[in-house]
Amino acid sequence: MPICRLIVLTLLSGLWLWAGSVYSPWAEDLDPRLWLYDFLFYSGYILLFWVLLETGLWLRRYRDGMASLRAQFTGAFLLVVSGFVVNLPGWIADTEIGWRWHVRMSIEALAPYAVPAHADVRHRVGMLLVDTQREPCPGQSWLWLGRPFGGGTGINLALVHGSRNTVPKSPQTEAFRFLHMHENWWLAYQNPDSYSVETDGTIVCVEGRSVASHAQGLRFIDSLH
Known part of the structure; x- marks a missing residue:
């Protein structure tokens, strides 16, 4: 028994x-x-x-x-x-090891998404859920991530395809931080308090800023600016 x-x-x-x-x-x-x-x-x-x-x-x-x-x-x-x-x-x-493992195990499924595009269909890519795909900076594919039961609302995290040796460009300097994950993929952290959807129609992308750890990136998301 x-x-x-x-x-x-x-x-x-x-x-x-x-x-x-x-x-x-x-x-x-x-x-x-x-x-x-x-x-x-x-x-x-x-x-x-x-x-x-x-x-x-x-x-x-x-x-x-x-x-x-x-x-x-x-x-x-x-x-x-x-x-x-x-x-x-x-x-x-919510751990750095976990996210790196997700990206590493999904690297083949992510390959077609290295090419920038615009899409709004929530779907699974490997071990990840992608809500939308965007190209805020020329030549950079951004995959905005979600979680089960997220309803497409997002979690202020995105996977960005760029160069493994260079921090991706940022459309708003104070609103994003980046952490290298695996190969050419970076995890972007968006601070909703600093992010502004209101622009004059022009976006000037500048070199992004990195964080030392996933924990630091999560603190950046929740920080007040």
Whole structure:
């Protein structure tokens, strides 16, 4: 019975991970489905609590010798998988390692988007969700990124194709910062407080400014100017 319970926990954890990923059938829709987002958000804590509870029970059975060696190994394996899966989204979503991994694993899918274009169709590109594609500076392709349940509202992040050795050009100096990701792709951070959509029709692109880390870029997004 304990092993059956752990198998159910592992399967539910995998289903939960898939339902909140870019591979779900609703990830590309503009409908935000906030009810589903809330359900998955809180159910994630329930699964985590379940993992911790089962870990305590497994340790007690291990200490008391109440299970065979095979059952102990199987239980430990299922608990590690479940715990990893439940914690994976938080680790990937907002860390520099996670973003670099996303871009690296999506590099072949990103290749056609190196050519600048204008598009407004929300779709998946590799392990990324792209809301729009723009060319604010000549010769630079900007892919504005989104997340599942984002409803196309954006997250103030864009992938910019340029040169791996040169910071991309910026259409508004004070509104953007850049961090090199992989090969010729950079992650652009937009500060909405500094960004202005009102221009006189002319945009003068200048050399952009880089940040030292993803954490610094996120602080720039939230900073007040």
